[in-house]
Amino acid sequence: MEKEVLLKLTEVGREIYRQIERGEFPKIKVPNRSTSNVIFDEKSNQLILGPEVIEKSAGNIKQIRPLAQLLWVASFAKKLVEEKKSSTLRDLFYHSLNYEIRFKKQIESNETVTDLEALLMEPREVFNIFPKERASIFGKLIIEFTTPETHKGIRTDLSSNPDGMMIGLSVAHAEFISCKADKVFVIEKNAVFRRFIEERVYDKFNAILIDTAGQAPRLARLLIRRLNTELGLPVYILTDADPWGMHIAMVIIKGSANAAHLRDLTTPSAKWMGLWATDIRRFNLPSFPLTKLDEERIKVLEEDPRYKEFEWQAELQEFKKIKRRAELESFSAHGLSAIVDKYLPKKMKMISEME
Amino acid sequence: MSGEKFRAISVADFFYKNREIAGFDNPVRATYTIVRELVENALDACEQYSILPDVRVKLISEGESIYRLKVEDNGIGIPYEQVPYAFGQVLFGSKYTLRQSRGIFGLGGKMAVLYGQITAHSEVKVTSSQGGYEKYTFELSINIQENKPIIRRKEIKPNPSRWRGTIVEIKFEGDYARAKPKIVEYFKQTSIILPYANLLFIDPDGILYRFDRITNIMPKPPQEVKPHPHGVDIEMVKRMINASRSSTLLDFLVNNFHRVGYATALNFLKSIKMDPKIDPRSLKPEEIVKIVNKMKEYNDFRPPDAQCLSCIGPDLLKMGIVREFQPEFVAVTQRPPSAYSGHPFIVEAAIAYGGRIPLTPPDEILVYRFANKIPLLYDLHSDVTMKVIKKINWRRYKMDLTTMPFAFFVHICSTKIPYKTVGKEFIADKPEVEHEIEWAFKTCARQIRQYLSKKEKINVMQKRLSIFEKYFPILSQYAMELSGESKPPSYEKLLRRLQIHAKENGERSIIKTN
Numbered sequence: 001m002e003k004e005v006l007l008k009l010t011e012v013g014r015e016i017y018r019q020i021e022r023g024e025f026p027k028i029k030v031p032n033r034s035t036s037n038v039i040f041d042e043k044s045n046q047l048i049l050g051p052e053v054i055e056k057s058a059g060n061i062k063q064i065r066p067l068a069q070l071l072w073v074a075s076f077a078k079k080l081v082e083e084k085k086s087s088t089l090r091d092l093f094y095h096s097l098n099y100e101i102r103f104k105k106q107i108e109s110n111e112t113v114t115d116l117e118a119l120l121m122e123p124r125e126v127f128n129i130f131p132k133e134r135a136s137i138f139g140k141l142i143i144e145f146t147t148p149e150t151h152k153g154i155r156t157d158l159s160s161n162p163d164g165m166m167i168g169l170s171v172a173h174a175e176f177i178s179c180k181a182d183k184v185f186v187i188e189k190n191a192v193f194r195r196f197i198e199e200r201v202y203d204k205f206n207a208i209l210i211d212t213a214g215q216a217p218r219l220a221r222l223l224i225r226r227l228n229t230e231l232g233l234p235v236y237i238l239t240d241a242d243p244w245g246m247h248i249a250m251v252i253i254k255g256s257a258n259a260a261h262l263r264d265l266t267t268p269s270a271k272w273m274g275l276w277a278t279d280i281r282r283f284n285l286p287s288f289p290l291t292k293l294d295e296e297r298i299k300v301l302e303e304d305p306r307y308k309e310f311e312w313q314a315e316l317q318e319f320k321k322i323k324r325r326a327e328l329e330s331f332s333a334h335g336l337s338a339i340v341d342k343y344l345p346k347k348m349k350m351i352s353e354m355e
Numbered sequence: 356m357s358g359e360k361f362r363a364i365s366v367a368d369f370f371y372k373n374r375e376i377a378g379f380d381n382p383v384r385a386t387y388t389i390v391r392e393l394v395e396n397a398l399d400a401c402e403q404y405s406i407l408p409d410v411r412v413k414l415i416s417e418g419e420s421i422y423r424l425k426v427e428d429n430g431i432g433i434p435y436e437q438v439p440y441a442f443g444q445v446l447f448g449s450k451y452t453l454r455q456s457r458g459i460f461g462l463g464g465k466m467a468v469l470y471g472q473i474t475a476h477s478e479v480k481v482t483s484s485q486g487g488y489e490k491y492t493f494e495l496s497i498n499i500q501e502n503k504p505i506i507r508r509k510e511i512k513p514n515p516s517r518w519r520g521t522i523v524e525i526k527f528e529g530d531y532a533r534a535k536p537k538i539v540e541y542f543k544q545t546s547i548i549l550p551y552a553n554l555l556f557i558d559p560d561g562i563l564y565r566f567d568r569i570t571n572i573m574p575k576p577p578q579e580v581k582p583h584p585h586g587v588d589i590e591m592v593k594r595m596i597n598a599s600r601s602s603t604l605l606d607f608l609v610n611n612f613h614r615v616g617y618a619t620a621l622n623f624l625k626s627i628k629m630d631p632k633i634d635p636r637s638l639k640p641e642e643i644v645k646i647v648n649k650m651k652e653y654n655d656f657r658p659p660d661a662q663c664l665s666c667i668g669p670d671l672l673k674m675g676i677v678r679e680f681q682p683e684f685v686a687v688t689q690r691p692p693s694a695y696s697g698h699p700f701i702v703e704a705a706i707a708y709g710g711r712i713p714l715t716p717p718d719e720i721l722v723y724r725f726a727n728k729i730p731l732l733y734d735l736h737s738d739v740t741m742k743v744i745k746k747i748n749w750r751r752y753k754m755d756l757t758t759m760p761f762a763f764f765v766h767i768c769s770t771k772i773p774y775k776t777v778g779k780e781f782i783a784d785k786p787e788v789e790h791e792i793e794w795a796f797k798t799c800a801r802q803i804r805q806y807l808s809k810k811e812k813i814n815v816m817q818k819r820l821s822i823f824e825k826y827f828p829i830l831s832q833y834a835m836e837l838s839g840e841s842k843p844p845s846y847e848k849l850l851r852r853l854q855i856h857a858k859e860n861g862e863r864s865i866i867k868t869n
Contacts, residue, residue, distance in 0.1 A: 013837020016830065022850030026830055061819050064826050071833035078837060100829050 002081055004204050005127050008120045009078045016071065025059030031118045031261055038260045040305035045080055045268040047116065047306065053091030069101045069112045070119075071201050075126035077116060084148065086128040086169075089113060118261035123218055125169050135220035136164030136190075137171065138197055140180035145170050153179065160204035162197060164211060172219040176231055181208045184227050186270070188239040188248050192339070194330045199340045205348075208233065221265045224252060228267045235267050236351070241275035242290070242325035243297040244317065254306045273347050278319035280326045283343060287324040294325060359368055368499055378779070379470050382420065386529035387537050390414070392463030393426040393523055394545070398552065400430025400521060402665070402728075407568065408552040409520075412542075414531060416559035422476050429520040442468055442479050442523075443495045443504020465497070470527055472496050476527035478507050486519030504830035531559050539564060544723055547675035548667060548766065552581045569678055572671065574797050580663040580770075583613040584623075584650040586697020586702065592647050596635045604638075605631035614657040618635060623653055633739035651697075658692055659699030663744035664768045666701050667728065672766065676707050680762060683709030686802035690795050695787040702788070704795035706803055707762045717757040720744060724782070726768040731780055738781040740765050743792045752800035753807045765792055816857050823853055 012028065019026040031037070032052035041048040056067040076095065080087055087095070092113065093106040103109040117124050124130075141158045145151040145169055156175060158165050165171060185207045187193045193211035201207055208227060212220055227233045237252055239245030249272035259265055280287050290298075298319055301307050307316065319325075331339035378388035393413060409429040417423055423830035433441050442464060471477035484490035494508040535558065542556050546566035549574045554566040582591065601607040608620040615623075624631045629642075629647045638646070648799075650656075667675075670689040676685050685707040692701050715721055724731040724740055735741055744763060749756055767782060774782040782788065827850065831843035 009837055010839055013834055013839070016834040017838045017844045019844050020827075020831055020834060020844040020849065023847065023852055026834070058823075058826065058830060061822055062824060064830075068826050068829050068833070071830060075833045075836040100825070117357060316773065 003065045005079065005081055005120065005122060008122070009074055009081075009127075012074055012119070013071075026067065027055050027057035027059070028067065028119065029053040029055050030115050033114065033118055033261060035257060038257045040254070042053070042234075044263070044266075046263075046266040047254075047260040048263075051259045065101065066112070067225065068110070069096075069103065070115055072096065072099055072101045073109070073112045073116050074119075077124075077129065080128040084128075086130055088130055092129060114258070114261075121261060121263075123222075123259070123262050123265070125172075125219060129167060131217055131219075133166045133168045133217065133219065134213040135167040135217050135224065136193070136211045136213075137167050137208065138162075138164040138193075139184075139202050140206075141208055142177040142179075143171065143174035144177050145174050147173055158208070158294045159202065164193065164197070164209070167210070167217070167220045167223055169219060172223045172226075176226075179208075179231050180206070182206045182233060184208045184210060184224065184233050184235045185273075186210045186212060186216070186224060186235060186237040186252060187283075187328075188214065188237075189328055192238070195336075196340065198222075199337055201340055201344070204340070205344065207236075210246065215248055218262075218265055219257060221252055221267070224270065225264060225267045226229055228269060235270035236269055236273040236348075238273055238328060239275065240325070241277055241280055241285075241287075242327075243294055243301055243316075243319065245275070246272065246312075247297075250306055250312075269319065273350055273351060274343070275326055275328060277322065279347075280322065280324055283331070283334075285326045285330045286328070287322075287326040290319065290323050290325055294319075295316050295323075349355055368502075370413070379466065382528055382530040383533045385470055385474075385527065386422065386531055386534035387528055387541070388463075389424060389467040389525070389529070390426075390538055391541060391729075392467050393424065393525070393675055394541075396464050396523075397428035397430060397521065398545075398549070398728070400428055400432070401552075402573070404431045405573060405576050406430055407571060407573060408549065408554075410552065411555040413557045414559050416531065417526065419723040420528050420530060421526060422531060422559065423524065423526045425522065425524045427520065427522040432519050432521055433481070433483045434485065435489075435491050438481055438483060438491070438493050439495055439504035439506055442481055442493075443497050443506075444502055464523075467525060467527070468495070469497055469499070472637060474528035475526040481521065481657050482523040483518055483521040483733060484514050485516050486514075488514055488517075490518060496745070498558075541730055542566065543679065544725070544732070545728075547679050547723065548725045548728050548730065548762075550671050550674040550678060570671065570674055572625045574665045574667050574671065576579065577665040577739075578662045580660065580735065581611055581613040581697075582660040583694065583697040583699065584608075584653070584656050585613060585694060586659075587647065587650070589644055589647050592643055596638070596643075599635060602634055603631060604633045604635050605627060607635040609748070614660055619656060619790050622655060623650075626653065659694045660692065663770055664692065664701050665767045666703050667766065669703065672703055672705055672764065676705055676725055676762075676764060680712050680825040681709055682707035682712055682762070684803065685804045686799035688795050688798040688802075690791045692796075693787055693791050695773065695785045698732040698769055698771040698773075698786065700767055700791070701769075702774075702791040702795045703766040704792065704799055706796065706799040707764070708803060708806070709760055712760040712762045714758075714760050721762040723764045725851055726772045726774070726779070726782060727729070727768055728766070729779065731782075733780040735781070737775065739784040740782065742784055743789060744798060747796060747800070749800065752804040754798075754803060758846060763796070765795065767792075820853060824850070 008243045016026045030053060031049045032054045033049065037050040037052040038047055056063045056070060058064045058067055076092060088108060089110050093103060093109040096103050096109055107184065113124050113129060137158055139158050142155055143158060144153060144155045151170060181202065185196065185201065187196065187209065192214050193209055196209050202209060210220060210224060224235055228235050235237050237249040241246050252267055253270045254268065255266040279285065298316055302316055307313060328339070331343060334342065379385045390412065394410060397410045398408050406429060411427045413425045415423045443666055467480045471479065478494045478496045480492065480494050482490060482492040489511050490725055492510045493506060496505045496507060498505050542554055542564050546554055550569045551571060553568045556564040595611050596607065599607050599611055604624065605617065605620050608615050621631060627645065629646070666689060669689050673687045676682065687705040687707055688703070690702045692699050694700065712721065722735055722740055722744065724738060754761065767788065773783045773785045773788060775781055822856050827846040831846050835843040
C-alpha cells in the first residue's frame with residue numbers, strides 16, 4: 001500500500017518536473033468534485049465522479065496558488081509516508097503556515113487534501129492524514145494488526161474493552177483472524193451503542209456492534225464494508241427517525257458525494273433497519289415536530305438519485321405526512337431494554353420477510 | 356463724428372465713478388487688478404509682434420498701504436507721440452480691430468493710472484523706446500473731466516544700447532498681504548500658458564518669483580480679419596457699403612466679409628432671392644435689414660477662420676503644464692475653430708493626471724481657466740467650464756475625480772471672449788462655447804482612459820510577473836521533492852517565455868510626458 005502511494009506521488013512530481021524543464025506551464029488535471037460531476041453509478045451502486053476534470057495550471061494566474069498548494073500537500077504526504085509519520089487535517093493546516101502557500105483557512109487546506117485524494121484515487125488515510133477518530137467497534141472478533149510496523153502481528157480481541165475499540169487506521173486495516181458473530185449492527189449514537197453492550201446484544205443477537213457517532217467516518221465505513229465482503233456478515237444500520245439519520249444509513253450503503261472519488265467505502269447490501277418514519281406509529285414512540293431544516297432536507301433527499309427506490313421514497317413521504325421525528329433513545333419511554341427486547345427482534349423479522 | 360468729445364469726457368468720469376466694475380472695488384482687488392492689467396499690456400506689447408516676452412515686475416511697499424509698481428517689458432515700445440494718449444486718455448488704444456488680444460478696449464492700463472491718481476496722488480511714469488537712438492520718459496496724469504493726458508514731465512535720453520521696450524511705474528493704495536495668494540497664483544498660471552516667456556516678480560517682502568522660458572517657439576501673432584457674416588449688425592453693414600468700392604452685391608459680399616467666396620455668396624443670394632448684380636449702394640434700408648437678418652440665419656457660411664486667433668497650441672500648453680505639475684500623463688487637445696454670434700473662437704483643453712497634482716478634497720476640483728492667455732482666478736463656480744465638468748460622466752473614462760489626482764485646463768481664444776461681467780473673471784455659458792469645452796474635455800478624457808487602461812494592463816502584467824516569479828521557485832522545489840530528483844528543475848525557460856509575452860503585450864514603462 002505504501003509503495004503504491006509513493007509511486008503515484010513520485011509520478012506526479014516527475015510530470016511537473018518535466019513540464020518545467022521543457023519550459024511549459026506545469027499543470028495537473030484533477031477530477032472535478034463539484035456536485036455537477038457527481039453521479040450515481042448503477043453498476044457499483046454508489047456515487048462516483050463523472051469524467052469532468054479541472055486543470056490546475058500555472059499558466060493561469062488564478063490557479064497558480066492552488067497548484068502550488070496541491071503540490072505542497074503532495075510533498076507533505078510523501079514525507080509522511082516515507083518517514084512513517086501521521087498527521088491530521090488540522091495539523092497539516094498549521095504546518096502549512098510555515099510555507100509560502102498561504103492557506104487562508106483550514107477549509108482551504110482540507111479541500112486541497114481532498115483534491116489529492118481524487119488525484120491519487122486513494123483516501124487520505126493511505127498517505128497518513130487521519131481524521132479525528134470517533135467511531136468504535138465491539139464484538140466477538142479477533143484481529144491481527146498489519147500496520148504500523150511496531151504492532152505488526154499483534155492480535156487483539158475486540159470484545160476485550162467494555163467501551164469498545166476506536167476504529168483507527170490500524171483497526172480498519174487489520175486482518176480478521178476469527179469471528180464468532182454472524183451480523184453487524186451499526187448504530188448512530190454512542191448512548192445506544194453502550195446500552196447494546198450492557199444488554200449483551202453481541203451475545204443475544206450474535207452481532208458485532210459499531211458506533212458511528214453521527215455520520216460514519218471513512219475508516220468506519222471501510223471496516224463495515226470489509227466485515228461485509230470479507231466475512232460475509234449482513235449489516236443492519238440503526239439511526240434516528242429523521243432525514244439526517246436516514247442519510248447516515250444511505251452514505252454507508254451507497255456512498256457520499258464528498259467521497260465520490262473513492263471506492264471501497266460502501267456496503268451496498270447493508271440494510272437500514274430503523275428507525276423508520278413508519279416506526280414512530282408502529283411502536284408508538286414519543287416524537288417531536290419536524291423542524292424547518294428537516295423539511296428542507298427531506299425535499300433535497302427526494303431529488304437525490306440514491307433515494308429513488310420505492311422503500312426510501314415511501315419513508316420520505318411518511319415523514320412529510322406525519323411531520324414528526326423520533327430518536328433512538330425514545331424507546332426508553334417503554335423501559336430500559338425495550339429497544340433490545342421488543343424492537344430488534346420485530347425489525348429483524350420484518351426485514352427478513354421483506355427479502 | 357459729433358459727440359466724440361462728449362463721450363470721451365464722460366468715459367473717464369464714468370469709470371472714475373464706477374471703478375468697481377473694472378475690478379477696483381477694494382484695495383485687495385485693486386492690487387491684483389493693477390498688477391494684472393500692466394503685466395497683460397506688457398505681454399501684448401511683445402506677443403503682437405512675435406517678440407519672446409521678457410517681463411519684470413517689482414512691487415515695493417512705501418508704507419501707509421502705498422505701493423509702487425514697476426513693470427518692464429521688451430515689447431515693441433510706444434511711439435514717442437502716442438505715449439501720453441496711451442496712458443492718459445481712456446478708450447484710446449490699438450484694440451478696435453477684430454483681433455484677439457488680452458484687453459478689450461485698452462482700458463485696464465488707464466484705469467490703473469486713474470486709480471493711482473485718486474488713491475495715491477500718483478503720476479504714471481512711462482519710459483519707452485522702439486529701439487531707436489533715443490528713449491523717452493513721461494510723467495503723466497489724467498484730466499478726468501476732459502479725458503486728456505496732462506504731461507507733468509518729459510525727458511529724452513540717448514539710447515546707445517538700442518534698448519527697446521516699455522517701463523511703467525505707478526503708485527497706488529493697496530493691500531499686498533491679502534492680495535498675495537492671488538497675485539502669486541496669477542504669475543504661476545501665466546507661466547503655464549506662456550512657456551515661452553520669462554517672467555520675474557519681486558514682491559514687497561523681497562521674495563523673488565521667477566519663471567524661465569522653456570521654449571523659443573511662439574504661436575504666430577493674431578491677424579486682423581474682415582467681419583464674419585454672422586457677427587455684423589445693420590449699422591455696421593451700412594458703413595461697410597458706404598466705404599466699399601464694389602459695384603455689385605456679389606463683389607461686395609466677397610470683398611468685405613470673412614470667408615465668403617463667390618460660390619458661397621451666390622448660394623446665399625440665391626437662397627434669399629436677391630440679385631447678385633445689383634449695386635449695393637442702391638439697396639433700400641429694409642433690404643439691408645433683410646440681408647443682415649438672413650445672414651444670421653444662413654448656416655452655409657464657412658465658419659470664421661482662426662487666423663485672427665492666436666492659440667498657444669497643444670505642444671506649448673503641454674509644456675507649461677509639464678513644467679508646473681510634472682504629471683504622470685497629460686492629454687491635450689485643440690478643438691477646430693467655431694463661432695458664436697459671428698465671433699470666431701477656439702477652445703484648447705488639457706487634463707493632467709498624477710505627478711505633482713495634489714489630491715483635492717472630494718468636493719473640490721482643480722480647474723485652470725484661461726481666456727486669451729489670461730488666467731481667470733475668480734468665480735470658478737459660475738464659469739461654464741465648471742458646468743461642463745459637472746455635466747460629464749467621468750466614470751465612463753475610468754476617472755474618479757474624488758480619489759484621483761486630476762487637473763483640468765481650458766483655454767478659450769476669441770476676438771471677443773464671452774465674459775459674463777466687465778470684471779473679466781468668468782465665461783458665460785454660450786451653447787457653442789459650452790459644446791466645444793465639453794468635446795475638448797471628452798477628447799482628453801478618452802486619452803486619459805487609454806492611458807489608465809494601459810497602466811492598469813501593465814500593472815496586471817507586472818503583478819502577474821511577480822506572482823510567477825514568486826511561485827516558480829516554490830513549484831520547482833516541490834517538483835524536486837516529489838520526484839525525488841536531487842536538484843530543482845530549471846524554470847529559466849518559463850520566465851523568459853513570460854517576459855517575452857509581457858513585452859508583446861505592450862509593456863512599456865511610463866509614457867513620457869514630453
